[in-house]
Amino acid sequence: MKIIHLSDTHIGRDDNERRTQALLADIATLREKSGHVVVHTGDLINAGHPEEMRTGRAVLDTLATQGWRILLAPGNHDYGDSLHVDPDWASAFRGQFARYIFGDQPAQFPVLTLTEDCAFIGLDSNEAEMGFWERWMAEGYLGTAQIRRLNAVLDQAEVRARTVVLYLHHHPFFDAPVVRADVGDHGYLGHLFGWNTRRFRRLKDAYSLMQCARDRVDVLLFGHQHFGLDYSAEGQRYGIRTALDASSSTATQMDTDRMRYRVIDTVAGTVTTRFVAFP
Numbered sequence: 623m624k625i626i627h628l629s630d631t632h633i634g635r636d637d638n639e640r641r642t643q644a645l646l647a648d649i650a651t652l653r654e655k656s657g658h659v660v661v662h663t664g665d666l667i668n669a670g671h672p673e674e675m676r677t678g679r680a681v682l683d684t685l686a687t688q689g690w691r692i693l694l695a696p697g698n699h700d701y702g703d704s705l706h707v708d709p710d711w712a713s714a715f716r717g718q719f720a721r722y723i724f725g726d727q728p729a730q731f732p733v734l735t736l737t738e739d740c741a742f743i744g745l746d747s748n749e750a751e752m753g754f755w756e757r758w759m760a761e762g763y764l765g766t767a768q769i770r771r772l773n774a775v776l777d778q779a780e781v782r783a784r785t786v787v788l789y790l791h792h793h794p795f796f797d798a799p800v801v802r803a804d805v806g807d808h809g810y811l812g813h814l815f816g817w818n819t820r821r822f823r824r825l826k827d828a829y830s831l832m833q834c835a836r837d838r839v840d841v842l843l844f845g846h847q848h849f850g851l852d853y854s855a856e857g858q859r860y861g862i863r864t865a866l867d868a869s870s871s872t873a874t875q876m877d878t879d880r881m882r883y884r885v886i887d888t889v890a891g892t893v894t895t896r897f898v899a900f901p
């Protein structure tokens with residue numbers, strides 16, 4: 623199985639619709655569609671407005687028409703904007719994109735999709751973050767109920783017999799390397815703020831998630847922070863072979879970057895990056 627990992631296209635912001643179309647044109651040049659799954663780890667659109675939803679839906683429909691199988695995990699911008707997630711917008715998004723979020727499964731997370739050799743498990747990392755107080759200290763919040771259900775899914779024999787691919791929007795790892803990707807080369811105050819507040823701006827129940835996933839997941843895919851880094855070294859501490867942050871595939875807010883997406887071969891264990899020129 624090969625996975626095309628897209629994320630954070632933020633359609634509706636700047637010229638991201640055109641950029642996404644350029645990504646699609648590149649994906650269309652790939653062959654052997656039947657062996658691929660396209661996983662989009664959220665922030666498909668920039669704000670949960672009906673017009674952006676229509677555009678985002680048209681984009682995924684184009685991919686589906688070309689024969690790609692698509693799995694979508696919702697991001698915070700799909701349910702609202704950078705400041706809040708809205709329960710009404712969330713249910714509108716879930717309804718409009720049900721085909722890609724849930725497929726033919728019940729409309730509940732985790733979503734389990736079985737292929738011949740892989741078990742794809744999709745999470746909604748906004749699910750417990752809908753209320754005012756729940757959002758405090760949170761950049762994503764799965765909630766106890768969703769993690770409990772994930773625990774049960776990971777115990778299923780048909781899942782255990784396959785390569786397990788877990789995908790969600792928010793970033794599960796606390797990021798503290800010397801070169802700080804969320805601060806870049808900005809000034810002293812930025813470093814001070816980033817360093818001292820990052821631990822409070824994280825997937826609120828990341829620890830519970832990783833304890834649940836430990837030694838039971840093979841590939842972990844996410845987006846949200848637009849860093850685009852390979853977190854496999856961090857994942858391997860939890861027995862997870864491959865852990866990847868897709869970055870923003872449309873290079874949102876990063877015009878010095880390149881548009882890119884990864885192709886992950888779960889059989890060969892390889893990860894390749896395809897670069898796409900700005901339109």
Ligand SMILES: [Fe+2]
Binds near residue numbers: 665846847
């Ligand atoms: Fe994003």
Ligand SMILES: [Fe+2]
Binds near residue numbers: 697698791846847
């Ligand atoms: Fe996000």
